[in-house]
Amino acid sequence: MRTLVLGGDGYLGWPTALHLSRAGHDVAVADNFARRQYDFELGVESLVPIQTLQARARVWSELTGRDIAIHVGDLTDPEFTIEMIRSFHPDTIVHFGEQRAAPYSMIDRSHAVYTQVNNVVGTLNVLFAIGEVDRDIHLVKLGTMGEYGTPDIDIEEGWLDVTHKGRSDRVLFPKRPGSFYHLSKVHDSHNIEFACRIWGLRATDLNQGVVYGLATPETALDPRLSTRFDYDSVFGTVLNRFIIQAVIGHPLTVYGSGGQTRGLIDIRDTAACVRLASEHPAEPGEFRVFNQMTEAKSVAELAKTVAETYAKDAQIEFLDNPRVEADTHYYNVTHTRLVELGLEPHLLADTLIESLFGIVEQHRDRIDERALRPTVNWRTTANPRTTVHP
């Protein structure tokens, strides 16, 4: 099976590419290194040092004998995108190649516009390339649980059976997301569903929860294979950030009361989910949605878990919530379809987060505390350009 991983240099794209390569896929990756550029803009860097993509791929080849081809370019460049897909001709395209941080999209107008144009146009170019090159190519697209928002009804996997005034239909699950970033994924989902309908494309939309963790069996083979680990308030996901705060004795910064609930997933499960979706493709014309999360926790529960596991005396600091979101809300999510395909979830109650504390301690001298505090407020249209070294 030939698999092309878009955004293959990123936090999840890289470990997923390795996982697929080890599972026997013939893997190519593409990246424009936008994620590394955001680090320069924000004045932060991955907690764990990372190699260039070319060096990583070389190490992987030396250790395993498996090659990963690298395509350097931008998905918003249509010639690059179609030529890559034409020449590699994958069975599956796994699409991680988007700007992925809600706070980044909320900095100001230009970051909102950049996020939506980058994500929507990149995905349109991929859809048109599939439509032209081979409509049988299966698109596995990373979405986010944040697309749904927090409706007062159960969240189903992408579609909803509705009865209204005595008539029934299966409709796309209504979405009410919480940032211009999350909105870009909602736009993508609508565009992809349409492409399946008119061109008979096969697509799987993975609405992923908040990912935590760092090491996978493949990245753990050699430190030079490590993926990035972001802890800053813009790109760091909540649990990863709490772990770092606990290690350096910083209060765990909870936004609002912490009653807001998030779907979660272990980084190893992300890779497994993508592999399962790839190896069990959607039917021609099918727009399939999986909720890619394994459990749900409130932010306050996550803080408590970290404190209990590592630092019983850890302070929890409740900050004014810079986001506009419900502080407490109903949250019940159906997420059975990936388990039906064979996913065996790693849950938070297992040992994983303990292993993370060791990694963080090893790199604690690289931590910049100033990067931990939120700098982007949802209520203003123009936040100061975020920098931790003013």
Next chain:
Amino acid sequence: MRTLVLGGDGYLGWPTALHLSRAGHDVAVADNFARRQYDFELGVESLVPIQTLQARARVWSELTGRDIAIHVGDLTDPEFTIEMIRSFHPDTIVHFGEQRAAPYSMIDRSHAVYTQVNNVVGTLNVLFAIGEVDRDIHLVKLGTMGEYGTPDIDIEEGWLDVTHKGRSDRVLFPKRPGSFYHLSKVHDSHNIEFACRIWGLRATDLNQGVVYGLATPETALDPRLSTRFDYDSVFGTVLNRFIIQAVIGHPLTVYGSGGQTRGLIDIRDTAACVRLASEHPAEPGEFRVFNQMTEAKSVAELAKTVAETYAKDAQIEFLDNPRVEADTHYYNVTHTRLVELGLEPHLLADTLIESLFGIVEQHRDRIDERALRPTVNWRTTANPRTTVHP
């Protein structure tokens, strides 16, 4: 009341600006003349000759003593957009300023990307400008009934009360539109709803049906005030096109069986709806949706109506449908909110279309028959660049 009409040079923007001016609004219009440029690209022109925007505004001022200020620029240019809104400081922004033809968006990749970027970025820039300049400015945004697609349940006005697994919520009405153009409006609607939520903006989203007609009481004052009348297969709306075909003895070209049903509205009612929405603004933070149509007819019924009114011997030619859409479907739309605000609909059964036949006959020497046949097929990713003069 100060009202800024974006896209004020267009088929509907211009007559609406005149209607608001006559109703006592202090009106300014903005346009980048993209619509006139599409004519050059497609090799077609308005059936009825139109003046420049500057000449039209001069004539209006001479006839009525009312001035309409003109802002020439592009909404995707953020400096233009914010400076215009800051200097004119409207109470209401009426937003017609988008690429509005489904077939145009389906020509190929570059037209799809252009349509989505142009429409989504323009609207984002307007939202950010309102957020910065004055959050009390009411946005009246033109959407389309085509955003909904054809669900097998009744279509409500933007929101839907859902009960699911014993719980209830009011959710955004799920949408499944039929072109990259219609999708751009769905993206806009999600972005606008979010801006209302986080910044407390006031917005009215007008999901408009297919508009027919040409003259309004204001444009009829002088031939130099006429609005454009498009009959080509890319920009011409279905009923307007049938009328022209009837006059020149061309078969009325129905796509598929003609069973597909459209919401309709008279051009005079468009202007009235926009005025009613402007004069009864949404509340702060409210995202309000009106279905701006007055009746629903199948395409076959429309052809029959035109034939019976004008040309009893008119042929109807059933073409393979170049679009991907349900040929027959349920279609029942709630559209009471504008009537509650005072709209008195002009229905098709009234005399309007007869008056159109005279106008068409007057300009029949300007008709290019080659422009009437569909040239854009939904099923291919790359249609030939549409031109009627190959």
